[in-house]
Amino acid sequence: MDSLIIVVLVLPVAYSLFQLCKLIQQRRIQCCYIMHYECFKPSNDRKLTTEFSGDIIMRNKNLGNEQYKFLLRAIVNSGLGEETYGPRNIITGREESPTIADGISEMDEFFISTLDNLFHKSGVSPREIDILVVNVSMLASVPSLTSRIVNHYKMREDIKAFNLSGMGCSASIISIDIVQNIFKSCKNSFAIVLTSESIAPNWYTGSEKSMILTNCLFRSGGCSILLTNNKAMKKRSAFSLKCLIRTHLGAMDEAHSCCKQQEDDHGHLGFFLSKSLTKSASKAFAENLRDLAPRVLPLRELVRYILLNSVTNFVQRYSKVSKKVSLNFKTGVDHFCLHPGGTAVIDGIRKSLELSEKDVEPSRMTLHRFGNTSASSLWYVLGYMEAKNRLKKGDRVLMIGFGSGFKCNSCLWEVLRDLGGGNVWGDSIGNYPPKTLVNPFLEKFGWVYEDN
Amino acid sequence: MPPPLMPNFNNSVKLKYVKLGYQYLINHFLTFTLLPITLTLLLQLRYSPDEYLRLWNSLRFDFVHVLCSAFLIIMISTTYFTSKSHSVYLVNYACFKPPRACRAPFSTFMEHSKLILNSEPKSVDFQMKILERSGLGEETCLPIAIHFIPPSPTLEASGGEAELVIFSAMDSLFEKTGIKPNDVHILIVNCSLFSPTPSLSAMVINKYKMRGNVKSYNLSGMGCSAGLISIDLARDLLQVHKNSNAIVVSTEIITPNYYQGKERSMLVPNCLFRMGGAAVLLSNRRTFRTQAKYRLLHVVRTQKGADDKAFRCVYEEEDREGKVGISLSKDLMAIAGVALKSNITTLGPLVLPTSEQLLFLISLISRKIFNPKGKPYIPDFKQAFEHFCIHAGGRAVIDELQKNLQLSAEHVEASRMTLHRFGNTSSSSLWYELSYIEAKGRMKRGDRVWQIAFGSGFKCNSAVWKCMSSVETMGNNGPWDDCIDRYPVYIPEVVKL
Numbered sequence: 001m002d003s004l005i006i007v008v009l010v011l012p013v014a015y016s017l018f019q020l021c022k023l024i025q026q027r028r029i030q031c032c033y034i035m036h037y038e039c040f041k042p043s044n045d046r047k048l049t050t051e052f053s054g055d056i057i058m059r060n061k062n063l064g065n066e067q068y069k070f071l072l073r074a075i076v077n078s079g080l081g082e083e084t085y086g087p088r089n090i091i092t093g094r095e096e097s098p099t100i101a102d103g104i105s106e107m108d109e110f111f112i113s114t115l116d117n118l119f120h121k122s123g124v125s126p127r128e129i130d131i132l133v134v135n136v137s138m139l140a141s142v143p144s145l146t147s148r149i150v151n152h153y154k155m156r157e158d159i160k161a162f163n164l165s166g167m168g169c170s171a172s173i174i175s176i177d178i179v180q181n182i183f184k185s186c187k188n189s190f191a192i193v194l195t196s197e198s199i200a201p202n203w204y205t206g207s208e209k210s211m212i213l214t215n216c217l218f219r220s221g222g223c224s225i226l227l228t229n230n231k232a233m234k235k236r237s238a239f240s241l242k243c244l245i246r247t248h249l250g251a252m253d254e255a256h257s258c259c260k261q262q263e264d265d266h267g268h269l270g271f272f273l274s275k276s277l278t279k280s281a282s283k284a285f286a287e288n289l290r291d292l293a294p295r296v297l298p299l300r301e302l303v304r305y306i307l308l309n310s311v312t313n314f315v316q317r318y319s320k321v322s323k324k325v326s327l328n329f330k331t332g333v334d335h336f337c338l339h340p341g342g343t344a345v346i347d348g349i350r351k352s353l354e355l356s357e358k359d360v361e362p363s364r365m366t367l368h369r370f371g372n373t374s375a376s377s378l379w380y381v382l383g384y385m386e387a388k389n390r391l392k393k394g395d396r397v398l399m400i401g402f403g404s405g406f407k408c409n410s411c412l413w414e415v416l417r418d419l420g421g422g423n424v425w426g427d428s429i430g431n432y433p434p435k436t437l438v439n440p441f442l443e444k445f446g447w448v449y450e451d452n
Numbered sequence: 453m454p455p456p457l458m459p460n461f462n463n464s465v466k467l468k469y470v471k472l473g474y475q476y477l478i479n480h481f482l483t484f485t486l487l488p489i490t491l492t493l494l495l496q497l498r499y500s501p502d503e504y505l506r507l508w509n510s511l512r513f514d515f516v517h518v519l520c521s522a523f524l525i526i527m528i529s530t531t532y533f534t535s536k537s538h539s540v541y542l543v544n545y546a547c548f549k550p551p552r553a554c555r556a557p558f559s560t561f562m563e564h565s566k567l568i569l570n571s572e573p574k575s576v577d578f579q580m581k582i583l584e585r586s587g588l589g590e591e592t593c594l595p596i597a598i599h600f601i602p603p604s605p606t607l608e609a610s611g612g613e614a615e616l617v618i619f620s621a622m623d624s625l626f627e628k629t630g631i632k633p634n635d636v637h638i639l640i641v642n643c644s645l646f647s648p649t650p651s652l653s654a655m656v657i658n659k660y661k662m663r664g665n666v667k668s669y670n671l672s673g674m675g676c677s678a679g680l681i682s683i684d685l686a687r688d689l690l691q692v693h694k695n696s697n698a699i700v701v702s703t704e705i706i707t708p709n710y711y712q713g714k715e716r717s718m719l720v721p722n723c724l725f726r727m728g729g730a731a732v733l734l735s736n737r738r739t740f741r742t743q744a745k746y747r748l749l750h751v752v753r754t755q756k757g758a759d760d761k762a763f764r765c766v767y768e769e770e771d772r773e774g775k776v777g778i779s780l781s782k783d784l785m786a787i788a789g790v791a792l793k794s795n796i797t798t799l800g801p802l803v804l805p806t807s808e809q810l811l812f813l814i815s816l817i818s819r820k821i822f823n824p825k826g827k828p829y830i831p832d833f834k835q836a837f838e839h840f841c842i843h844a845g846g847r848a849v850i851d852e853l854q855k856n857l858q859l860s861a862e863h864v865e866a867s868r869m870t871l872h873r874f875g876n877t878s879s880s881s882l883w884y885e886l887s888y889i890e891a892k893g894r895m896k897r898g899d900r901v902w903q904i905a906f907g908s909g910f911k912c913n914s915a916v917w918k919c920m921s922s923v924e925t926m927g928n929n930g931p932w933d934d935c936i937d938r939y940p941v942y943i944p945e946v947v948k949l
Contacts, residue, residue, distance in 0.1 A: 003513070014522050021530040100770050140647035142768035142778055143757070144673030147909035150757035157754050157794055162685060165672040166651030178669065178685070184692045185537070247664050250650070250657030261649040263607045271649070287664055405654035 031229050032180045033237035033416070036122045038114040039376065039383050039424035040196070040222040042085040048219065049082045050075055050439060056090065057215075062207040062266075070209060074216045076439045079343040079364065083428070084219040084371035087200035098201040103139050104148075106200045106220065111149055114224040115192070119153075122226050122236075124190055126153035131191035133178050135164040135171040135375060137404075138261070139198035149194070160186075168259075168403025169339060171195065172223070172375040173411050177244055183229040190230075196222030197374035206268030214271040217342055221373025221380065237416050242396070243295045244411040247288040255280035255406040278348060284408035285352065285400070289327075296398065296412055297332040329353055329398070333412070335390065336360065337381045337399040340367035349400065362388075365432045369425075375401070380424065384432070387425040391415045475835070478807035538694070538736040540687050541744035542917065546624035547883050547931040548617045548703070548729040550593035550874075556726070557590040558583060558949055560599075567601050572714045582723045584946050587847035587868065591935075592726040592875035597707045610646050610707040611655075617703050617729035618652065619659060625731040628929060629743075631697060633660035638689050638698035642671040642678040642879055644908075645768075646705035656701065667693075675766065675907025676843055678702065679879035680915050683734070684751040690736040697737070703729030704878035711777030718777030724846055728877025728884065746901070746917040750802050754795040756910045762787045766908035785852050791912035792856065795904070796833070799914050803836040803900075833857055836900065837916070840864065841885040843905035844871035853904070869939050874931070879905070884931060888939070890923045891932040897922045 048056075057063065057071050089095060089102040119126060132155070134145045141148075146161035160182060167174055172195035179191040199220050204211050228237070249255040258274045294302065308325045329336075338349050340363045350360045362384040370380050378399050385391050395415040402408050425432075477484065562580055569575050595616075597609035618641070626633065639662065641653040651670035656662075667689065674681055679702035686698040706727055711718045735744070756762040765781040801809060808831040815829035833840075840863045842853050850871070854864045866885040874884050882903045889895050899919040906912050932939075 010518060010522055013519070014526055017523055018526050018530055021527055022534055099774065100768065100776060137649050138647075140645055140672040142644060142673060142675065143763065143766060143908040143910075144644075144675070146674075147755070147757045147763060147911075150755055150909070151760065151763035154758040155755070157756060157758070158798065159755050160684070160753065161674075161755060162669075162671060162681070163673045164670055165647040166649050166654075166670045168649060168651075174669065177667070181692045182688045185688050245665075246667060248654070248657055248662075248666055248668060249664060250654045250668075251661040251664070253658065256650065256654060256658035259650070261607065267606070269607060291665070404650040405657070406650075407654075 031231060031234070032176075032183050032241040033228055033234060034239040034241075034413070035124070035226045035228055035233060035237045036118060037223060037225040037238075037379055037382070038118045038121070039380050040110045040114050040220075040224075041424045041426070042109070042220055046085045046088060046091060046220065047082070048084050048086040048091070050080075052091075053216070056095065059093065059095075060205060060207075062205065062268075064207065067207050067209060067212065071212060071216060074213055077343070078216055079367045079437065080217070080219070080371045081368040083369055085221065087220050089200050090203055095203040096205050098203070100141070100201075102200040103198050104141060106198060107136065107139065107145055107196065108148070110196050110220075110222040111145075111194055111224065112152065114194075114222065115149070115153065118192070118224045118226055124226060126155050128190050129155055129159060129192050130186060130189035131179055131182055132159055132161045132194075133164065133175040133191070134162070134194045135167060135175045136196050136198050137165055137168055137171060137374065138202050140165050145194075168405055168407060169341065169372075169374045169377070170401035170403030170407050170409040172225075172378060173244065173399065173401050173409035174246070176225075176227075176241070176411060177246060177409075179227055180241060180244060183227075186229075188230045189228065191227045193225045193227065194222065195225075195375045195379070197376070202269075202271070204268060204270035206264045206266055206270060208264040208268075208270065208272075210274065211264060211270035211272050213273055217372045219371030219373055221370050221376050223376040223379035225379070234416065238419055239397070239413040240416055242412040242414050243292075245288055245291045245295070245409070247284055247291065247408045249280060249284045249287070249406045249408075252280075252283075252406075255283065258406060259404045278344065280406045281345070281402055281408070282348065282352065284402065284406050285349070288400075288408040288410055292410055292412075293327055293329075296396075297327065297329065301328060301331040326354060330355075330359075332396065333398040334395040335362075335385055335397045337378050337385075337397055338363040339401045340364070340377050340381065341372055341402060343367070345402070361433055364437070368434075368437060369428065369432070375403075383423045383425055384429070386419045386421075387423055387429040388432075389420040391419040393417050475805070475807040478810055479805050481806065538691055539741075540690050540748040541735050541737075541740050541920070542746040542748065543733045543735050543740050543744045544625065544629045545730060545732040545745075545883055545886075546621050546628055546929075547880065547887055548621045548727075549931040550727050554593040554596060554599070554727060555591055556594040556599070558947075561723075562949065564599075564601060568603075568712065569714055575714045575716060575719060578716050579719055579723055580949055582720055584949055585847065586723055587850075587871045587943055588724070588726075588875050589872040589941070589943075591873055593728075595705075595707050595727050598710050603710050603712065605708045605710060607648065607708075610705055611648065613707045613727070614643070614646065614652055614655070614703070614705050615659075617705070617727065618656060618701055618731070621701065621703075621729050621731040622656065622660065622699070624929065625699070625733055629733050631733065633662050635697055636662055636666060636699050637693060637696035638686060639666055639668045639701075640671065640682045640686055640698065641669075641701045641703075642674060642682045643703050643705055644673055644675055644678060644878065645709045646707075647672040652701075675909060675911060676704075676845060676876075676878045676881070677905035677907030677911045677913040679730070679882060680751060680903065680905055680913035681753065681911075682879075683732070683748070683915055684753060684913075686734050687748060687751060690734065695737050696735070698734045700732045700734065701729070702732070702879040702883070704880070709776075709778070711775065713771045713773055713775030713777060715771040715777065715779070717779045717781070718771060720780055721778050724876040726875030726877055728874050728880045730880035730883035732883065741920075744920050745923060747920055749900070749916040749918055750799065750914075751916075752795055752799045752802070752914045754791055754798065754912045756787070756791045756794065756912070759910075762791070762910040765910055785848055787910055788849060788906050788912070789852060789856060791906065791910055792853065792904075795912040795914055796831075799916075800831055803902075803916055804831050804833070805835050808832055808835055830856070830858065833902070834859070834863070837902040838896075838899040839866070839889050839894065839901045841882045841889075841901060841903040842867040844868075844874075844876055844881040844885065845906060846876060847871065849906065865940050868943060869941065872941060872943055873935065873939070881905075887930040888932055888936075891930055891936040892939075895919050895923045
């Protein structure tokens with residue numbers, strides 16, 4: 001009898017001990033820290049002003065008057081400022097016939113400048129890097145960009161290198177996903193993620209309206225990020241990854257074909273953006289938020305939402321009052337890093353998350369200062385917040401990116417120490433936010449609004 | 453005149469037995485030392501049954517004791533089970549079988565060459581010489597857009613080739629394994645030279661309507677060894693995600709990369725690269741344990757990019773006329789040899805039996821101390837593996853590896869026959885070779901396979917698999933089904949055209 005009691009008592013205790021040990025084991029291998037990140041600032045001779053953009057468009061012989069007006073209207077309303085950067089071959093007038101060397105030198109300039117700074121500021125040597133992930137959507141070279149970097153910095157032989165491409169503007173979060181997963185198998189390692197976009201060989205030289213917008217929005221830029229899962233480096237690190245959610249809407253045909261690379265009727269290669277882009281984006285965003293909310297928001301907010309929702313549904317059955325209940329993300333997130341894909345994207349997200357103008361200010365200013373630098377734009381937005389000294393210890397930052405396919409990826413970072421100081425925004429941070437975002441060439445190009 | 457002296461067989465036979473005896477002794481060293489000790493101990497401890505009963509009754513079961521020992525046992529077992537890596541099983545794989553209409557026999561290829569390069573007879577002759585010595589057969593396939601005169605490599609045609617290759621391989625894979633597209637958690641696609649936006653992985657997700665939280669990755673630019681890099685990534689991901697299925701699609705899309713200029717070093721890839729692709733299902737689900745064909749033991753990656761010569765040996769660039777092609781440098785073989793040596797230095801300790809490692813150590817010490825100019829001892833990898841899948845990069849690569857690793861003709865037969873039947877299909881060639889070994893009925897349970905591939909950059913990657921169940925040859929539904937009876941084929945040094 002005694003032994004029976006002992007066995008009955010021991011079993012639940014044993015089970016709970018088992019779960020506790022498992023939990024402790026899981027927690028031990030969870031960390032992923034950003035030690036440092038470095039955004040790319042191209043040299044001043046690569047600046048593209050509105051006037052210069054107008055000149056470049058005029059050079060395209062394939063455009064008719066209608067398309068020319070459409071383009072100028074797009075540039076003036078794009079939200080881009082006068083200091084965005086373009087690739088060298090377009091500035092020197094060779095946009096119609098890019099060579100491989102143009103694409104590669106654009107990438108070389110980016111990674112040499114940022115990686116030199118990154119290694120210098122963090123004190124980590126290239127030979128200590130264990131994982132290297134590069135994502136550049138529209139360039140696939142042989143040997144890959146990862147090999148170029150390994151060659152330039154003489155990195156180790158057993159480095160785990162991955163070269164992602166074709167994954168669109170949300171690819172930097174996908175790269176962080178790879179690093180996070182590999183960190184769980186490799187202890188105490190360093191990883192570098194390089195994210196950029198290749199603009200030089202991808203300038204559209206045709207006249208199709210749906211494909212020519214990309215020329216007005218995409219600009220040169222990139223970012224290198226140094227990550228580690230070494231707990232000893234926590235004091236020197238800036239951010240810690242809390243969660244990462246990926247959503248892929250490729251199963252729906254409409255979402256899949258809403259932005260794709262294709263040739264137009266005359267054989268010019270370009271990037272097609274369909275009219276259902278905003279619809280697919282909002283659908284992807286909604287699905288991503290659905291997975292994200294339980295992991296990011298505190299319990300009271302979720303409880304409030306559920307209760308309010310059920311009450312409203314109950315009330316709606318008897319009265320015609322239709323009030324929409326939505327989650328207040330500001331209870332779990334202090335700063336929002338939204339992909340500056342264009343003014344429409346920023347306004348759309350702002351409306352659906354019910355954010356204030358101050359919340360979306362970093363994204364708007366990034367769009368103005370650097371343009372849409374594709375996958376790396378989220379890091380410029382983060383840099384803006386840091387330069388404005390808004391990131392304090394314990395703050396939570398939510399990054400949301402969209403990409404072709406159609407994907408919506410998001411991740412939540414926790415700030416580990418008070419951040420501030422010089423970064424890519426440098427001295428120009430004092431000029432932001434400017435008094436007006438209206439394009440100074442509106443009067444000059446005002447005639448584009450007249451119909452004739 | 454005395455009869456010619458027979459070679460002294462006695463000595464070589466004795467040597468063989470000595471070697472066998474040495475291997476047996478070293479590999480079972482622990483058994484040989486511990487067995488006598490255990491036996492003597494058992495003989496000493498001969499108790500009668502009464503004494504055993506008394507021993508058992510004298511033990512006291514205190515509650516605290518029980519709790520403490522239970523806690524200790526549970527803690528140790530939890531730590532053990534959670535820190536153990538999950539086994540990764542290869543459930544099945546499918547290779548793309550190109551349609552007959554895409555065949556590019558020598559005559560077709562040379563005719564095309566003459567028409568396209570009519571102003572350069574020397575380049576045409578060069579291509580013919582390469583083709584004669586390439587080791588390719590008459591049934592390799594090129595995509596339809598390349599059959600046009602001149603070839604029309606539009607984006608649409610490249611997309612068409614990608615759809616044909618990838619979708620056929622995936623349809624075949626789903627049929628063989630019986631899983632639904634909705635059940636795939638991880639998707640990795642690798643294609644070196646064609647990377648549209650949206651990516652090929654998005655194209656696959658769209659066609660098969662995969663789930664919204666599928667983790668997709670699209671690797672590109674990583675060369676002919678990218679298949680093993682994808683397997684490495686899948687393995688790392690399957691350690692983190694429990695009960696998941698991962699599909700790896702390896703292919704190379706030829707359409708956009710056909711060189712249309714006349715630079716000689718860039719014409720070689722045209723002669724070697726052919727259409728092909730493979731889709732592989734990996735899983736860490738225990739339910740697949742009985743169904744799986746192979747279990748992944750090791751993946752070793754070596755990146756020699758730090759050396760400038762190695763980095764430049766396979767390089768995409770424009771020739772003098774601005775036409776894009778891939779140039780192969782003349783020291784490709786030497787660099788491959790160096791990369792191979794680095795790779796097997798890391799792989800050796802993981803797979804070689806103790807006897808070989810000891811021999812290697814002894815030879816290393818003796819070289820360091822006694823004779824620095826002595827030849828290094830190359831460990832006998834035939835002890836560690838039963839089958840070898842060497843990337844069918846070209847005849848020279850297979851010859852070089854056969855010499856370096858001292859392999860017999862049968863070991864490299866799979867590689868040579870794959871090169872003959874399918875050409876160099878880049879990252880998917882390893883799967884055609886594995887399929888050949890299975891179709892020949894040589895794969896038995898417990899056999900270990902070594903897949904080794906080289907790629908631009910310069911990379912050398914290896915994967916080691918262990919066969920979990922003997923593979924039946926009939927009804928395998930593989931790419932060799934209709935022609936396996938004709939193989940192996942004798943491939944002469946030079947095929948006269």
